[in-house]
Amino acid sequence: xxxxxxxxxxxxxxxxxxxxxxxxxxxxxxxxxxxxxxxxxxxxxxxxxxxxxxxxxxxxxxxxxxxxxxxxxxxxxxxxxxxxxxxxxxxxxxxxxxxxxxxxxxxxxxxxxxxxxx
Numbered sequence: 001x002x003x004x005x006x007x008x009x010x011x012x013x014x015x016x017x018x019x020x021x022x023x024x025x026x027x028x029x030x031x032x033x034x035x036x037x038x039x040x041x042x043x044x045x046x047x048x049x050x051x052x053x054x055x056x057x058x059x060x061x062x063x064x065x066x067x068x069x070x071x072x073x074x075x076x077x078x079x080x081x082x083x084x085x086x087x088x089x090x091x092x093x094x095x096x097x098x099x100x101x102x103x104x105x106x107x108x109x110x111x112x113x114x115x116x117x118x
Contacts, residue, residue, distance in 0.1 A: 047115070054108055 006024065090098075 050111060054112070057108075 009024070
């Protein structure tokens with residue numbers, strides 16, 4: 001129903017049932033405004049998600065390191081001679097995962113540097 005009235009208004013025909021209570025903006029302006037805001041808010045939400053991801057992984061990494069140190073201290077207290085602390089070689093799968101983690105860390109550092117520059 002509103003679409004029919006808009007077509008009549010564009011063609012220059014006047015409605016016989018009274019006045020329009022609101023002004024209809026140009027559809028091109030509305031479209032341009034919507035696209036501009038969608039890009040802006042999309043970019044902002046992407047940056048916020050990346051920041052949250054990076055901060056949460058850093059937080060978890062720090063907690064993991066602290067916990068690892070505490071466990072090592074407990075292990076040293078329980079085994080003062082260091083009998084049970086043998087190093088075992090990592091499997092190929094774990095090495096591959098550590099390589100992927102290293103690549104991801106490099107990407108995060110690049111993103112962080114880009115945020116500082118912009």
